[in-house]
Amino acid sequence: MLHDFIAAYTPANLRYLFGGLGLTLLVSVVSILASFLLGSILGIIRYVRIKGLSAAVGGIIDVIRNLPLILILFFTYFGLPNLGIRPGVLVAAILAMTIFESAMLAEIVRSGIQAIDKGQMEGARANGLTYWQALWHIVLPQAMVKMIPALVSQFISLVKDTSLATIILLPEMLYRSQIIYGQDSNYIVPMFVAVATLYFIVCFLLSLLAHWLERRQARA
Amino acid sequence: MINLIHTYGSLLLVGLRHTLTCSLIALAASLLLGTVVALLEVAPERWLRGVARTYIEIFRNIPLLVITLFFYVVVPLYVIKLTGFVAGTIGLSLYTSAFIAETIRSGIRAVDPGQMEGARANGLSYWQAMRVIVLPQAFRYVIPPLGNQFVNLVKNSSTLAFVGGFDLMYQGNNIASDSMATMATYAVVGLLYLAITLPISSYMRYLEKRLA
Numbered sequence: 498m499l500h501d502f503i504a505a506y507t508p509a510n511l512r513y514l515f516g517g518l519g520l521t522l523l524v525s526v527v528s529i530l531a532s533f534l535l536g537s538i539l540g541i542i543r544y545v546r547i548k549g550l551s552a553a554v555g556g557i558i559d560v561i562r563n564l565p566l567i568l569i570l571f572f573t574y575f576g577l578p579n580l581g582i583r584p585g586v587l588v589a590a591i592l593a594m595t596i597f598e599s600a601m602l603a604e605i606v607r608s609g610i611q612a613i614d615k616g617q618m619e620g621a622r623a624n625g626l627t628y629w630q631a632l633w634h635i636v637l638p639q640a641m642v643k644m645i646p647a648l649v650s651q652f653i654s655l656v657k658d659t660s661l662a663t664i665i666l667l668p669e670m671l672y673r674s675q676i677i678y679g680q681d682s683n684y685i686v687p688m689f690v691a692v693a694t695l696y697f698i699v700c701f702l703l704s705l706l707a708h709w710l711e712r713r714q715a716r717a
Numbered sequence: 718m719i720n721l722i723h724t725y726g727s728l729l730l731v732g733l734r735h736t737l738t739c740s741l742i743a744l745a746a747s748l749l750l751g752t753v754v755a756l757l758e759v760a761p762e763r764w765l766r767g768v769a770r771t772y773i774e775i776f777r778n779i780p781l782l783v784i785t786l787f788f789y790v791v792v793p794l795y796v797i798k799l800t801g802f803v804a805g806t807i808g809l810s811l812y813t814s815a816f817i818a819e820t821i822r823s824g825i826r827a828v829d830p831g832q833m834e835g836a837r838a839n840g841l842s843y844w845q846a847m848r849v850i851v852l853p854q855a856f857r858y859v860i861p862p863l864g865n866q867f868v869n870l871v872k873n874s875s876t877l878a879f880v881g882g883f884d885l886m887y888q889g890n891n892i893a894s895d896s897m898a899t900m901a902t903y904a905v906v907g908l909l910y911l912a913i914t915l916p917i918s919s920y921m922r923y924l925e926k927r928l929a
Contacts, residue, residue: 563910565874568910572903576899579899663782685791686794692783
């Protein structure tokens with residue numbers, strides 16, 4: 498058994514696996530940044546109740562939130578080419594993660610804004626700010642700070658969810674581990690141990706960060 | 718789209734049945750496991766709390782697909798061969814149980830400590846008080862978040878497609894490549910998923926509003 502581990506963890510294999518982890522993190526970081534931007538816009542639109550538009554955006558958010566991410570991945574990778582758009586694997590993965598995660602973050606943003614005391618808006622308006630000025634300068638900054646722990650939690654889900662992109666053959670960590678143990682079945686256990694451990698370390702550290710942020714906020 | 722349903726309707730129904738069966742089994746299993754782990758997490762004994770925390774952190778921080786593949790690929794090497802459906806359902810149950818444990822624990826914490834103290838003062842043992850007095854009240858608090866976990870569970874059951882679990886996603890994938898009508902197939906599959914998840918999440922939102 499130990500022998501299998503030593504044989505499996507060659508420098509070349511480990512480098513290949515860590516490269517996959519790098520891709521996992523790259524997809525996660527790019528997607529969370531894009532989703533944060535898009536999700537904030539969608540969340541604000543849903544919050545402010547612009548006639549027609551807010552309801553439409555709300556409907557789209559609810560539909561996406563209630564679909565499996567794998568279906569969205571299939572859609573961006575196998576479906577979009579039917580519409581004449583041919584994204585590569587990496588772009589398709591980032592696109593799918595961004596669509597899915599934007600809907601998730603939109604709800605977090607909306608409930609974040611809703612959680613801010615109504616008096617903040619009223620006070621700002623009473624001091625002469627327009628609705629949008631008050632939202633932008635007074636309400637949103639407070640809401641964003643409150644949302645940080647939830648954002649970190651979403652990021653953890655995102656890191657785990659990138660493993661689903663194995664199905665469209667994105668060479669992230671899980672996919673690469675399968676390539677390695679495909680060469681020698683004695684490598685199966687060492688590869689599972691390595692992949693599970695690496696995901697665990699990344700996600701556990703992030704969850705400690707989320708806890709720490711939550712506690713710091715609770716004190717403030 | 719009508720043609721598609723006409724030709725592949727029976728396959729879609731098979732997929733729907735597998736998705737629903739897997740989800741219901743995993744729901745029952747993860748509720749049971751999650752409750753046990755939550756009880757351990759608030760137990761007076763320190764080592765029990767340690768066991769519960771370890772369990773939760775392991776299953777929360779490893780991707781569901783890795784857990785499922787573990788049961789599909791690794792377990793057969795040493796223990797017993799599992800079908801994709803069984804491996805997927807086990808993986809989904811374990812993964813979800815960690816989230817449910819966290820939810821139920823927060824519910825237990827939300828119950829006034831006076832309830833436990835009062836029950837103990839009236840002669841109940843710790844576990845009796847927990848089972849008869851605290852837990853029933855805790856469950857009331859956590860129904861909306863548990864409903865959201867169930868929606869996640871139904872969505873996550875699509876990982877069965879990775880291990881040949883005959884679920885909706887698996888059938889959808891096969892139909893898409895067989896019919897070449899990719900978009901129409903995904904639309905139908907998406908609608909079937911929404912038919913399960915949307916009613917649950919709308920009902921939970923309604924409950925949340927009513928409880929708030």
